[in-house]
Amino acid sequence: MILAVTSAFLGALLAPLVYRWLGQLAGWGLALLPLGLTVYFASLLPTVVAGETVRHSAAWVPTLSVNFSFYLDGLSLLFALLITGIGTFIVIYTGGYLKGHPDLGRFYMTILLFMASMLGLVLADNIVTLFVMWELTSLTSYLLIGFNHTEFRSRRAATQALFVTAGGGLALLAGLVLLAGMGGSWEISELLAKGEVLRAHPWYLGALVLVLVGAFTKSAQFPFHFWLPNAMEAPTPVSAYLHSATMVKAGVYLLARLQPALGGTxxxxxxxxxxxxxxxxxxxxxxxxxxxxxxxxxxxxxxxxxxxxxxxxxxxxxxxxxxxxxxxxxxxxxxxxxxxxxxxxxxxxxxxxxxxxxxxxxxxxxxxxxxxxxxxxxxxxxxxxxxxxxxxxxxxxxxxxxxxxxxxxxxxxxxxxxxxxxxxxxxxxxxxxxxxxxxxxxxxxxxxxxxxxxxxxxxxxxxxxxxxxxxxxxxxxxxxxxxxxxxxxxxxxxxxxxxxxxxxxxxxxxxxxxxxxxxxAQDPLPGPENAYVALLRGLLRLAARLEQTLQSGSLRAYLVWVFAGLSGLVGLALWRGGPFRWPGETSALSPAQLVLVALMLLGGLLVLRLRSHLAMVVVAGIVGAGVALLFLLQNAPDLSITQFLVETLTAILIALVLLQIRNIGEVPRGRWLDKLVALLFGGLVTVLMLGMLSEPIELHLTQFFAEKSLPEGFGRNIVNVILVDFRGLDTFGEITVVGLAGLGVYALLKRLRREEKP
Amino acid sequence: MNTLILKTTSRFLFTLLLLLSVFLLLRGHNEPGGGFIGALVAVGAYALFALAHGLTAARKLLPLPPLRLVGWGLLVALLSALVAFFLNKPLMTGVWFSLLGVKVGTPVIFDIGVYLTVFGALLSAIFGLEETADRTPEEAP
Amino acid sequence: METWMALLVGGLSAVGVYLMLRPHLIQFLIGFLVLGNAANLLIFTSGRLGSAFPPLVQPDGTVLAPYANPLPQALILTAIVIGFALAAFGIVLFFRAEQVLKTLNAEAMPERLEAAPAPSPVDEVREERA
Structure with a gap:
């Protein structure tokens, strides 16, 4: 059964390829997937009719009792047969109805993805699996309603359906989690046996209301019914499949499924x-x-x-x-x-x-x-x-x-x-x-x-x-x-x-x-949809007002808030932390290093006084080079090389840009507020650093890396072994960031090329 | 910047820097160096070459467009991480084997992925900007 | 040494922040780089100073002590490269902004942006289809 659901998902992902390969006949070819699943579920009929149930389970996140468990009884089997059986004809029908549509491959994929998630939903035994599948059906339904995404009406109907059903889904999640807490199990089949405990529990009413909201929104019950007729903007195969035969019945399914546990009151x-x-x-x-x-x-x-x-x-x-x-x-x-x-x-x-x-x-x-x-x-x-x-x-x-x-x-x-x-x-x-x-x-x-x-x-x-x-x-x-x-x-x-x-x-x-x-038909009737529209409008208006107050559009204001806020909060923590201690000096400063430090401070101050951008870049580069030298003197050769190279390349990049900019503008003077914030921040960093250095250092990790680098990492450069072996995953994340930055640069400059063409 | 001296020396320097970058990359596991540093040196080499001989010439010396290199780099890094996964060890466990008497391990392959990614991403930025710099004077109003 | 480093880092951060607070984007960028350098120095110092040897294992399997702390070095190495990637992205972004809005003054940008709204993605898809 797990295989059935997984194969449905995999088949869905392969659908665009199949479409490219089979073209017009793809509908008939892809229908083999739901057809095969129908046959599989039909083969389970004798077992289920005999009153037995089938249960398969695979661990997913065992520590949170989240399992990939599936449960088949009469109710799930009827739904599974409906989903796969009707799905077969829907896929065939799509081939004829949307013949030649440029996005047909995407359509096949989405509708099969929907089928897979719906199948997972009705078979799920674990509450989390059920919820994930539930939301997946909402998402695929959103994609399918908005399939003609260049039409405003489709987009509006799609977002409406998503807001209503996914909003209800959140309530459902809360309700299900409550149920799990009340019954002490995350498996629905076990909860069903604990109906009396659940019904007598003080949280019963709360959980019930939450579950009902989830089910009612999904199954378009009054007063949430309005999204369903609007969803008819979708292509007909979608309306026939999702919005009549299967998805809208998910809420009904859930109520029927939980009836033995919650019903009877x-x-x-x-x-x-x-x-x-x-x-x-x-x-x-x-x-x-x-x-x-x-x-x-x-x-x-x-x-x-x-x-x-x-x-x-x-x-x-x-x-x-x-x-x-x-x-x-x-x-x-x-x-x-x-x-x-x-x-x-x-x-x-x-x-x-x-x-x-x-x-x-x-x-x-x-x-x-x-x-x-x-x-x-x-x-x-x-x-x-x-x-x-x-x-x-x-x-x-x-x-x-x-x-x-x-x-x-x-x-x-x-x-x-x-x-x-x-x-x-x-x-x-x-x-x-x-x-x-x-x-x-x-x-x-x-x-x-x-x-x-x-x-x-x-x-x-x-x-x-x-x-x-x-x-x-x-x-x-x-x-x-x-x-x-x-x-x-x-x-x-x-x-x-x-x-x-x-x-x-x-x-x-x-x-x-x-x-x-x-x-x-004369004029629009007032109904719950008006409440939805009013709510949405109010939300947008609130967001607009908040945006106006918080997002003034001034970079300077944001930065002042960030730096002043940071200084204030850290300063508060320092002040309440305890008495300040001066750090013990571990090493004397060699004359070379002293000169270096002094030069860098001077360079920093010089940058502030300069009136030419190019000169500022050069002086900042010199400060960077000072950092590189400092790294070298402090026995960090890797850092030193990297820093030198980066400073060089940065200078090249900035020079390339400065050469091309026509409206460079002049160097403006700073304000007294800026000076205050900058001084506050700098002073705080110094104090923070002195405080940190006065604490003893934990060298546990350092020793571990130094000892294991050669025997386990087979490398003598400890820094490099940390980067590519011990903390390889971090590095992978970091190069992804670098790659994305490259992609961003490409996208920015590509737009330029497009604009220049005409 | 079309001086003869730059043009002749840059060819020589380019080769030298590129060799140095590969050298830094490969020895990185034992001596100072590694993928990040190697990539930065290589970017410098290409930037220099493009400055002296123009972008088109520099681009011809690349096996792939810079952004493709980013993709390949990430893929190589990811694949090197997956090797351990298929050997039923936790993801990214280092796997070492001997190839023609040289010890090769997935961390080294990972470092090559790092090299390609960083090289591609930074070079695409520099090339992109140099390209617009080449064009700006013509279309200036 | 430690006290001097603390003063250096504090001074550089103050310079960085002050430059970032100026409305001119090139100065913002320089400030960003200076602040980045200060942060790297801070992390470096937090691994403690006073080493005599780089963190390299000798061929015989020993590490000469006192060696420099390799952990902050690994952190900083990636931080430098990421900082550079981010700076490169920033440079190009500012460059593009200047081309479209004809200014590098961050305070003047919002007004010019409102004058020329970006096309919506839907319109772009429509154009491509057409």
Missing amino acids: EVWSSTLMAFGLATLLTGATLTFRHTDLKRLLAYSTVAALGALVFAIGLVPLTSYYGAVGFATFLLAHSLYKGGLFMAAGAVDHEAGTRDINQLSGLFRVMPITGVAVGLSALSLAGLPPVLGFIGKEVLYLAALQAAPAWIIGLAVLGFAVGATLALILTVPFFRGQPPTGVHEGPPSLWLGPVVLAGLGLLVGLFPGLYNPLADAVASAVKGAPTSYHLKLWPGFNPALLLSLLTVAVGVGLYFVYPRLQAWM
Whole structure:
């Protein structure tokens, strides 16, 4: 399993190469990666259905109990199959949809990276691994939404999605760390067994709120739902994959995963049901504002996510309907919504518009896509004989068992909009004249929708195919063995009546849709997005004000602050440190050294009086040469050579620049404040140094280096052995800095060349 | 600065300095010297040559553009650090072996990486500035 | 010796800081170099003075004592080279700044910068695509 996740990451990194190699066929070639993973996870089906779990672990940072551990039960397996299975068709679809796009290689890489991180997320057992993968999905989603990065709208939508989901991710991290502290383990599988300890803990409520914020932002729950429809700026494969079938379900996954540990309390069920229902209704209501296919689908996704959260809230309150309903509706939604998105993209690609008012008679020119849309829409409307029907039925059964009548009424209303949307989507295929010049897309564009819709139909007709896995998922969510016999025709029961009512209301709403749409689309509705915008604006304004106060743009002011602050703080520490002691003299000063020191001090003072830049450079160079001589006299030959060479080269560099500068300006006089700060700093350095020299020196390291240099470093120049052997890593960092400086110089001068060209 | 004396002596000096720089680099492990010092001497040699014979001539004497040398230097240093990693020792442990009777170790290779990086980075700065210096008089308004 | 070194380092740092505080960038650069030298001397002295031999192991495996402390030397060696790399970058940066803004006075730069805003990276990508 570790291998599966790693190979997904590696495959993603190789994707651009594969694209360069295979070109147009890359979509089909790259699809082999998710396909292989699907087969692998499918091979684990018998094990998991038998009620066993698979766990693999590798140490990552063992001292912090961070492990690379993965855990597979029914719930993770369903998600893994969805991610890899739908991923296969998405990659194929991308090949057709973005054919010839200049950045297609990058797109493949990012979407496969997303797949790998999502896979890691649903399989992760360790809290830290889970969080890292969680944030990786947020980041890849950001990159994918902003794929057309020259468009302002894409960039805005991408940052919005990132801010909301990554912000929630931070809350999640805090919540998970709290959970780990409460349960005394970093492995989720161990935490699940400690549900009672967690629920009785005084931090329970705090941890719960934090985890919920993380899950709600990720899964676009009210009031964080606004980022999801905006994310439709992404290319369609992304919308179909991330923003309907997989990533937005990460929050739902997390809630379902933690249900056995955190669920079962009053606050859990009521919060989840309240927010789920609110999201369902928000998504349903806002659907009516739009005529754009992708936006319509996005709001319906918001509604479906609400329904899923609602279902998780029902799990502890119901015998088994809640868990099974969740398992069934989850699969149904991923299948039909992924298919519908891909079909919508195909229509957009072929017909050139996504506005339903401009589409007509498509069935005659795009029959295959039409069939796929028809089947998926049946599922969306919750009509037999497809899986969507069964999913909704079981959810209704769950609601009937546990929820009061008014909640059921609201839920019916929310689901009814699904039926309306199904009509809105299918009618353009059958009504009106077919447009001229539009034809069926290539197989890559219709394969995904057809297979997904076909699967929905197959499982709908033979629910026994999915039943074992559904039971495994339900057991994982419920935290106890659960089984239920899924049936296409459950007989006449209250749920069926509710379904009939749903369809009736939905059809009714369809007839008022045009008028409702015109009325609601008029002006922007106030909503939580306004709060987000206001928050962001306020933040920017605050930053601007802070920048104005702190970053005046005056180099001198910064330096005065730095040096005066440094002197003040160090001076304070010295003053409070204790009485000053004069250092013992270890060596007398030879006359040569005395002259040298005096000359250097004089040179320093001379620099201050000079009125010519060239002369200043020369005198400063002489001071540098004095330092080099001092090094030589103090038995540091390496330093001495280096210092001499550097002084020479510096002089050459400065001379090269001085020769070219036209507006050199004159040498300005210093201010009294500068003198004060400089004197303060210099005096402090002297005092500090005297204080330091009065302390005894620890020669432990020096002796170590001197003793080990020859026997272990095989070098007699101790300084060099320290540099390249004992402290080689430091040196490596340092030459990296030197290399970067070279790169910076190159970049600065390269810009010059570009500017000169025209 | 196109004096005959500079032109003739610089060729001689250039070779001498370059030899000296390699000598300093290789003996650095036992006597004063090493990658940093060697690189600085080599930069000086090239700067002198460019001053006397022009940039184009100096560039022709380089095996690679200076910035490529930075990349190669970092790569060489990194690879020398990885050798120990593949021998299941902690990263950057010195590994020594004998090559044609001369003791060669990864620290020496690392020092060559240091040499290349420092040489490339500093030379690219000096060459870049000399290049603009060559051009400035022509386009001066 | 130590006291003299402390005075020297203090004096050089004061000179360095004073030069850095002047608004002219060439003087800033010289100040930066002087301050760098002072810092190197400080580190060197912190390893103590009064040695008689360089830190080299004799071929027979002994080190002649009292030898100079090799540890600060290794630190300073890289510090000199990094300081130089940084100075080289600074020199070129100031050179470029002068070419664009026509001044080397740091106090006058912000106003000139506002007059000529840099193009955003997005525009650059667009131009390249076009």
